Amino acid sequence: MTRNAPRTAGKPAREKLIDPYLRPITYLRLSVTDRCDFRCTYCMAEEMTFLPKRDLLTLEELDRMASAFIGLGVSKLRITGGEPLVRRGILGFFQAMKRHLDSGALRELTLTTNGSQLARFAEGLHAAGMRRVNVSLDTLRPDKFAGITRRGRLEQVLEGIDAALKAGLRVKLNTVAIKGFNEDELFEITAFCAEKGLDLTFIEVMPMGDMDDALRIGQFWPLTELRARLAERYRLTPLAEQSGGPARYVRLEETGQKIGFIQPLSHNFCESCNRVRMTCTGELYTCLGQNGMSDLKAPLRAHPNDDAPLREAIRAAIALKPRGHDFDYSRQKVRGQVKRHMSHTGG
Ligand code: SAM
Numbered sequence: 001m002t003r004n005a006p007r008t009a010g011k012p013a014r015e016k017l018i019d020p021y022l023r024p025i026t027y028l029r030l031s032v033t034d035r036c037d038f039r040c041t042y043c044m045a046e047e048m049t050f051l052p053k054r055d056l057l058t059l060e061e062l063d064r065m066a067s068a069f070i071g072l073g074v075s076k077l078r079i080t081g082g083e084p085l086v087r088r089g090i091l092g093f094f095q096a097m098k099r100h101l102d103s104g105a106l107r108e109l110t111l112t113t114n115g116s117q118l119a120r121f122a123e124g125l126h127a128a129g130m131r132r133v134n135v136s137l138d139t140l141r142p143d144k145f146a147g148i149t150r151r152g153r154l155e156q157v158l159e160g161i162d163a164a165l166k167a168g169l170r171v172k173l174n175t176v177a178i179k180g181f182n183e184d185e186l187f188e189i190t191a192f193c194a195e196k197g198l199d200l201t202f203i204e205v206m207p208m209g210d211m212d213d214a215l216r217i218g219q220f221w222p223l224t225e226l227r228a229r230l231a232e233r234y235r236l237t238p239l240a241e242q243s244g245g246p247a248r249y250v251r252l253e254e255t256g257q258k259i260g261f262i263q264p265l266s267h268n269f270c271e272s273c274n275r276v277r278m279t280c281t282g283e284l285y286t287c288l289g290q291n292g293m294s295d296l297k298a299p300l301r302a303h304p305n306d307d308a309p310l311r312e313a314i315r316a317a318i319a320l321k322p323r324g325h326d327f328d329y330s331r332q333k334v335r336g337q338v339k340r341h342m343s344h345t346g347g
């Protein structure tokens, strides 16, 4: 079928998703829960009210939703949250997604996790076809870890990372760069990753949720500064590699490590953006930095035995994908603030 051919209702749509700026949409980040066993200070409030269970997509609905996107050309699926591994029955979802890996429709099934449950799940995830996971870890000091996560135990995460490696998963550490918090651990974290063979990506703090502006601006450690600090000790070679996302990469010549820098506040990746995000309630956000969303739970639930309306709703949502976002920390003011927490959109 060509792109302009008329569509027949109910007929499987083979056409790929292309947004109004001609960007192919091939990457879905799917949040499977808003709950978490941690309360990272930059992500959640201390007291959180989580969504009632009936609002969440069931595991079967998550499967239908993900499969609809895969049928429309999404070839990379990242599961996130909240903490995805605290969702009951989640391994069954991963096992079910394996059919899309086996058919070749899905190129990669992956996960962003805080690592607390990895020791239990690592082998099962590998058996379900997963080959890489991202683990979020901002400090290697147990007391600081307990402080920033408000309730996490570092030891448990380190055990999770070891279990993942042992199961054959490649692990990338995601470290949020926070001024006055982990500045002094830059080289320690880098060396830890070199020693364990982990990839490493630094992320700038984003103005999400309802933290007050002063706190967020105070925490902001620009990655340009972090990168300059790294260059004091290592020779950095910029890599051309582009993921369609906000990450830029360098190689540390002394260790051969690849280090990523995610600057979500810069606009320079929007033109190649290939991704969309879905919340655990079936809201599709086509841009991390904008509030516009489309509810896909309604067409999903209204037609339990027919995915055609869902596919049409997905196309309609993609047709609204904005050109880019508008974060700006300049002049100590946060514009383009996004009201929701990262745990809502899944990061
Ligand atoms: N719970 C999982 C985890 O922590 O990896 C997955 C969800 S978490 C919301 C996804 C990522 O978002 C984590 O790497 C976390 O550090 C990051 N994140 C959360 N709030 C952020 C913020 N305000 N700025 C930058 N990154 C943030």
Ligand code: SF4
Residues within 6 Å of the ligand: 036, 037, 038, 039, 040, 043, 044, 081, 082, 083, 114, 136, 342, 343
């Ligand atoms: Fe939970 Fe991840 Fe948010 Fe931390 S960053 S509170 S682990 S969802």
